[in-house]
Amino acid sequence: MKILLHICCGPCAIMPIRRLLDEGHTVAGFFYNPNIHPLAEYLRRREGAAEVASRYGIEMHWALDEKDYDSQAWLQMVLPAFSRENPGGRCPLCWQQRLSKTAELAARLGFDAFSTSLLYSRRQRHEEIAEAGQSVARNLERNLDMGQQENLKPAGAPLFLYRDFRPDWQAGINLSKEWGIYRQPYCGCLFSENDRYANDLAKSNQNFTGHTLTER
Ligand code: SF4
Numbered sequence: 345m346k347i348l349l350h351i352c353c354g355p356c357a358i359m360p361i362r363r364l365l366d367e368g369h370t371v372a373g374f375f376y377n378p379n380i381h382p383l384a385e386y387l388r389r390r391e392g393a394a395e396v397a398s399r400y401g402i403e404m405h406w407a408l409d410e411k412d413y414d415s416q417a418w419l420q421m422v423l424p425a426f427s428r429e430n431p432g433g434r435c436p437l438c439w440q441q442r443l444s445k446t447a448e449l450a451a452r453l454g455f456d457a458f459s460t461s462l463l464y465s466r467r468q469r470h471e472e473i474a475e476a477g478q479s480v481a482r483n484l485e486r487n488l489d490m491g492q493q494e495n496l497k498p499a500g501a502p503l504f505l506y507r508d509f510r511p512d513w514q515a516g517i518n519l520s521k522e523w524g525i526y527r528q529p530y531c532g533c534l535f536s537e538n539d540r541y542a543n544d545l546a547k548s549n550q551n552f553t554g555h556t557l558t559e560r
Contacts, residue, residue: 346370347505348405348453350446350460352377354392355520355527357461359512361400364459364505372403372455376445378418379438381534386413392526399523405449419534431535435469438533439476443504447484450502457505464509464516467531477504 347364351357351373364371375393380386390406397404411417421441422434443460450458458481462473485501520527530540 345456345505346454347372348446348450348455348458348502349373350442350458350462351375351393351397352442352461352532353389353528354394354396354525355516356464357393357396358519358523358525359516360459360461360464360507360509361396361402363507363509363512365400365402371400372405373397374405374407374446374449376407376412376442377532378407378413378415378441380532381415381537383413383415385528385532388526389528395523395525405453407445422533426535431539432469434533434535436472436476439473440480443477443480444484447480447502447504451484451488451500455502457503459505459507461509463507464512466510466513470508470510474506477506480504 347369349357349360349364349371357373361371361373373393375390377386377389380389394404407413418441422437425433425437427433439462442462443458446458446460449455458477460473460477462468463470481501481504488501517527530536
């Protein structure tokens with residue numbers, strides 16, 4: 345099959361690409377991640393994805409339009425689903441956005457299927473990502489049937505190719521270190537960055553005890 349693989353970052357893509365190639369598929373990558381914050385982090389992850397793709401010699405597609413990386417628009421999209429009581433409510437929108445764009449590109453370019461390197465991570469909500477992929481594929485098929493995606497080829501909607509890449513977790517870490525691929529310390533968005541460093545902030549705050557503003 346011809347598969348378009350959504351790539352969230354270089355390290356997460358290493359083993360999914362390898363496995364799909366080993367299965368005999370033709371694989372192309374697509375880097376589309378407007379969730380990544382800040383922009384400097386986005387650029388580092390994109391470089392990492394490019395490095396991995398070039399090691400495998402696979403074709404890559406990049407989202408290069410200005411509106412494809414718009415932090416403000418991304419925050420506006422997820423904020424209605426975010427609350428302190430349910431901070432993870434933002435993630436389904438984040439997956440859906442990236443997978444929808446991947447599915448649409450796959451349809452436009454005549455791929456048989458699409459998948460995502462998000463299915464490699466042991467830290468992600470794996471089952472929900474798989475469900476999001478299936479749902480995106482179903483919606484696209486319905487829209488194509490109803491003629492609502494005029495810009496797409498009428499060849500049919502691509503399938504969502506589910507794979508559990510998690511058993512290759514350690515092999516992917518080892519290879520990313522061996523290849524010197526940038527390894528990110530948090531999932532991607534502003535919220536996940538804050539979560540990642542929350543303990544550091546708490547510890548650091550202790551060092552500042554007593555440094556209060558003096559009232560005049
Ligand atoms: S934690 Fe990760 S999946 Fe969830 S919204 Fe942030 S970047 Fe997206």
